[in-house]
Amino acid sequence: MTISAHLRSLSPAAASHGALAACVAIVLTLAALFAPTVEAATARELYADALARERTLRAPTRPQPPSLDELRALVRRYQEVVRQYPRSGYSDNALWQASGLALAAFQHYGNTRDRRDSERLLDMLRSEYPSSSLVARVDERVERLATLAHARLRPTAISAIERTRLDAGVRVTIQLDAEVSYRHERLENPDRVFFDLQGTEAAPELLDATFSFSDDVVRKIRLGRHPNHITRVVLDLDNVEDYSVFSLYNPYRLVIDAVRGPDAPTPEPLTARGGEPAAPAANAAGNFSLSRQLGLGVSRIVIDPGHGGRDPGARGSGMSEATLVLDIALRLKALLASQPSTNVLLTRENDRFIPLEERTAIANRHRADLFLSIHANASTNRMARGIETYFLNFATNPDAEALAARENASSGRTMARLQDLVQTIALNNKLDESREFAEMVQGALDQKLRPVNPQLRDLGVKQAPFVVLIRADMPSVLAEVSFLSNRGEALLLKQDDYRQRIAQALFEAVLRYQRTLKNIQVASQP
Numbered sequence: 001m002t003i004s005a006h007l008r009s010l011s012p013a014a015a016s017h018g019a020l021a022a023c024v025a026i027v028l029t030l031a032a033l034f035a036p037t038v039e040a041a042t043a044r045e046l047y048a049d050a051l052a053r054e055r056t057l058r059a060p061t062r063p064q065p066p067s068l069d070e071l072r073a074l075v076r077r078y079q080e081v082v083r084q085y086p087r088s089g090y091s092d093n094a095l096w097q098a099s100g101l102a103l104a105a106f107q108h109y110g111n112t113r114d115r116r117d118s119e120r121l122l123d124m125l126r127s128e129y130p131s132s133s134l135v136a137r138v139d140e141r142v143e144r145l146a147t148l149a150h151a152r153l154r155p156t157a158i159s160a161i162e163r164t165r166l167d168a169g170v171r172v173t174i175q176l177d178a179e180v181s182y183r184h185e186r187l188e189n190p191d192r193v194f195f196d197l198q199g200t201e202a203a204p205e206l207l208d209a210t211f212s213f214s215d216d217v218v219r220k221i222r223l224g225r226h227p228n229h230i231t232r233v234v235l236d237l238d239n240v241e242d243y244s245v246f247s248l249y250n251p252y253r254l255v256i257d258a259v260r261g262p263d264a265p266t267p268e269p270l271t272a273r274g275g276e277p278a279a280p281a282a283n284a285a286g287n288f289s290l291s292r293q294l295g296l297g298v299s300r301i302v303i304d305p306g307h308g309g310r311d312p313g314a315r316g317s318g319m320s321e322a323t324l325v326l327d328i329a330l331r332l333k334a335l336l337a338s339q340p341s342t343n344v345l346l347t348r349e350n351d352r353f354i355p356l357e358e359r360t361a362i363a364n365r366h367r368a369d370l371f372l373s374i375h376a377n378a379s380t381n382r383m384a385r386g387i388e389t390y391f392l393n394f395a396t397n398p399d400a401e402a403l404a405a406r407e408n409a410s411s412g413r414t415m416a417r418l419q420d421l422v423q424t425i426a427l428n429n430k431l432d433e434s435r436e437f438a439e440m441v442q443g444a445l446d447q448k449l450r451p452v453n454p455q456l457r458d459l460g461v462k463q464a465p466f467v468v469l470i471r472a473d474m475p476s477v478l479a480e481v482s483f484l485s486n487r488g489e490a491l492l493l494k495q496d497d498y499r500q501r502i503a504q505a506l507f508e509a510v511l512r513y514q515r516t517l518k519n520i521q522v523a524s525q526p
């Protein structure tokens with residue numbers, strides 16, 4: 001109890017006891033004399049205490065953002081200052097802080113109650129403390145609340161879904177742009193668990209998508225749209241004993257760990273090749289970039305079959321580049337899927353149009369380690385043949401410029417944005433890594449294709465400013481795997497065996513690159 005509370009609880013009793021009256025009167029007089037200072041000190045204490053708690057709660061070093069309960073409890077603490085000491089000089093500050101916390105609660109958890117609380121506290125600040133300097137800032141905050149409320153109307157994006165194999169089972173990670181509410185339930189026949197994510201919308205490449213796996217207890221991940229912006233994510237299970245769900249933050253992720261049951265077949269060991277350590281068991285604090293830094297995690301590769309949909313690319317001998325490179329990409333995907341330590345994603349799995357910038361955006365969203373765009377070449381010179389591999393840089397020769405112009409043709413960019421593009425290229429720090437990967441791709445293609453294409457020309461590793469490669473955060477290359485405009489190579493490209501060889505060459509290049517990457521990362525471990 002505080003001093004003033006003691007005095008207040010004494011006073012009614014004092015009034016009814018004559019003998020003590022004089023003495024108590026002095027005390028009361030003293031209390032009355034000192035009341036403003038005592039109250040001020042106590043109001044300050046309450047306010048300072050709440051402020052200290054807020055600093056702790058909002059500290060950037062805190063592993064998780066404050067929970068809704070924590071935020072609301074602190075709002076009440078600030079309100080207590082106002083309730084007990086409405087006339088203290090701390091009340092307007094307390095209202096301001098409380099409204100800010102309610103705003104944060106609304107921002108993170110989207111509950112209208114917190115938005116209303118924030119507005120109510122601001123109203124009170126304006127009407128009860130009109131001379132406070134904080135009143136000048138009320139309008140700005142009201143506007144901010146309105147903006148947030150408007151943003152809440154838009155669904156939260158599901159930006160990525162990952163499946164990782166752990167020692168004890170399989171982890172599925174759903175990444176979202178913000179925290180969302182969800183419910184989950186396990187159902188039988190067939191065994192599955194679903195998650196209904198409220199107020200969400202899957203990113204374009206995840207929309208109604210199904211991902212199948214043959215090597216462990218989570219067999220399929222399926223996404224479906226339900227009314228009112230509910231996305232249902234279903235995991236088809238096979239011999240799963242139990243599962244657990246938890247959240248990770250920055251970015252927000254929903255993590256589901258499915259534990260292998262006793263009847264589950266022993267999965268292939270997680271160690272891919274000799275000497276590499278197995279992935280660590282469930283670690284709530286771990287994220288992909290960390291495991292990647294430590295050389296332990298899954299390598300994620302985004303394969304980009306060029307063109308598609310209304311953009312068929314080059315044509316020759318009854319084939320379109322879009323169809324051809326999709327076939328090769330699917331073959332490459334199948335080869336990479338056999339690698340337990342590799343996670344592969346295609347920018348398109350059917351004949352559809354995807355803007356060039358969206359292709360690397362997909363890779364960036366999934367934090368891919370590698371981006372490989374597959375194309376087939378064409379030239380007005382029908383004799384031109386062979387393979388060439390590009391990495392992002394300013395074009396160094398007229399042919400490369402012409403190729404870049406052709407491959408960039410479906411970009412909606414205008415010259416006005418050239419300056420912006422140039423800047424991005426200049427800042428590209430993945431140049432060396434991209435060049436290295438490009439060398440590996442070119443070498444592997446030459447080695448695999450030459451036996452069946454003796455006239456193959458090694459056109460080498462080149463640089464060109466492809467829009468498709470510009471915004472990639474990871475080493476990225478573009479391979480031109482043969483010329484559709486050359487009759488000999490077009491005939492080869494029609495053969496399954498030749499396309500399989502191209503896929504095999506790309507596969508081997510990826511493996512080689514992964515090995516060098518892992519060596520570097522393991523070496524840089526503290």
Ligand SMILES: [Zn+2]
Binds near residue numbers: 306313375
């Ligand atoms: Zn192309």
